[in-house]
Amino acid sequence: MNEFSKTVTVNHAYGIHARVAVKIVEIAKKFNSEVFLIKNGKKGDAKSIIEILMLAIANGEDIIIEAKGEDCVEAVEEVINFIKESSEKYL
């Protein structure tokens, strides 16, 4: 199975909070691949808002976005793009 992962630094004043998490779930759900957020080795399903929130990702932390499946590359890129672009908007 195809796998792809990439690291991104979170640059949101309040970290990945509920409103940001909702968006990530929405994006992840568009893809067939399984998508995960990984922080310090702890893995959370990107299609579960609760799992994302439980990672308690704070401002300035590095996280890995990982996907498994045919559209894994697109999935990872779109999540990463969102996290980068939204840092201003969701302050």
Next chain:
Amino acid sequence: MNIVPENIEIKGVGISDGIVIGRAYVVSDQKVIVPRKKISPEQSSIEKERFFEALEKTRKELMQIRDDLLKKERLKEYASIISAHIEMLSDKIIVDKTINKIEKKQINAEWAFNVVINKLIEDFEGINDPYIRERKFDLEHLRDKVLRNFSGIYFSELERIKSDIVLIAYDLTPADAARINPEKVKAIVTEKGSITSHTAIIAKSLGIPAVVAVETLLSKITGGDLVIVDGKNGKVIINPKADTIEFYKSKKIDEAIRKQIFYDISKIPSKTIDNVYITLRANIEIPEEVHIAKKLGCDGIGLYRTEFIFLNRTEPPSEEEHYSIYKKVADEIYPHEVTIRTFDLGGDKIDYHHLKISEKNPALGIRAIRFSLQEKRMFMEQICGILRANVKGNIRILFPLVTNLDEIKNIKQILSEAKERLENRKIKINPKIKIGIMIEVPAAALMADILAKEVDFFSVGTNDLIQYTIAIDRSNEHVIHLYDPTNVSIVRLLDFILMAAKKENIEVNICGEMAGDSKYVPLLLALGYRELSMNPNSIPFIRKTISLLKMSYLEKVIEDVRRNNFQNLHIFYKYLKKEFPDVFEY
């Protein structure tokens, strides 16, 4: 060091008189009690179904809330929080684990769901990041919402209160307010609310001292604190000093004396000086009020508003529920009559999702009889419940907001259908039951002569009649000064309604606020009204007012005014004050 702050005094709005010194019982929110039931393996699919239904109902509610927020510019940003709630609702952690629990533990759905979500809430509490940790409140909020959406009634914490307490809450919903037991709740204090809120209405009718709109209340009080509630002055004192307690104790004694005077006047017969008997009945909202009404010496229940039975629940009440409540009231008031008014709310006020309606202008929309005739199934349950409860033949049915003959025709059709259904079920019903309509819309008032041929009695709802005739929203402070029960238009309508009823020889009762106000009672009597229905606590005072009046004199004065088409109504009041100077005292 732990110092308990002493003598904190907070002002609010006093709702009903009385001084109470007691211990605070703080109701943080309506807590839902979750039943735990073992289920058989075959039942697990039913339980899963119930779980998904509850989730779906909650999802729809949240979507509605989100749509409403999106329409408001300033509140837009909150919509994304609701989106997060909706997302949590379908989160596989919650859904999969709950389903798993239902199957593996063979347990009912709400219990399984509650265990799963509480575990998650605990997990969130352990998170260091304060911002994320706060999300546990979202989960709690969601949990309560979903639990309330499981079919079946939920019970509020209020029903479990055991000893004498001062009830402290942020606000009370109508259903909460209806569950208050006056034997145990000695006073009510809420942070929110106003003179017209349900808490206020209930507190007044139960005669429980109450203070509402007490700002910062919950941040200053803890369960178990000693509190003094001064209902008359709208004062709340938390952890009072010894001398403050002494002061209020002596005030309480003065009050008891005053109350004795109140009960003494309640023993006067409801007759004018010249021996004209006036029937005084009570308006009630909950069965518990019958007791108070009887104590104050009423001639029956003139208006039983049944709305509380319908509120704050997820399914409409069943025939059985209606029956048992009405039966109790009818038995208790026997040999007097009880007038049961059918559902009188709009589709915007109820929570049964499939029946909920949103309207731009509910006051002029699908409400009362219009809603009942549209939602026939719900209506049928109520009608059958009433017919069955009429064992002793002392129930009258009252239909609200009738505006034309077709509605009466449809009502009668449903009544005969209900009778047939009950007969088919071999249930014996008393054939003696009086049918009446509310006259509360100018349309009905102006065709009272025609409507009087179709029914056994009228009940005049002056509040709405005035509101619809003069086009006044009573909750709008900008126009409230125009709300005048002695506006010539109103007096003419009242006169016309009475004439119409007299001609057909049907009973006619007044049940609006006018009937409980000593300022207007002389006018109503002069016009010829002999049956008044009011808030139970007003009965003794109105009885006193009546005892000061002489009917022959009132009739003579009103005759002059009537001849002038009621244009010179001020003359009536001028003579009234001269002849009976004490009449407005009560």
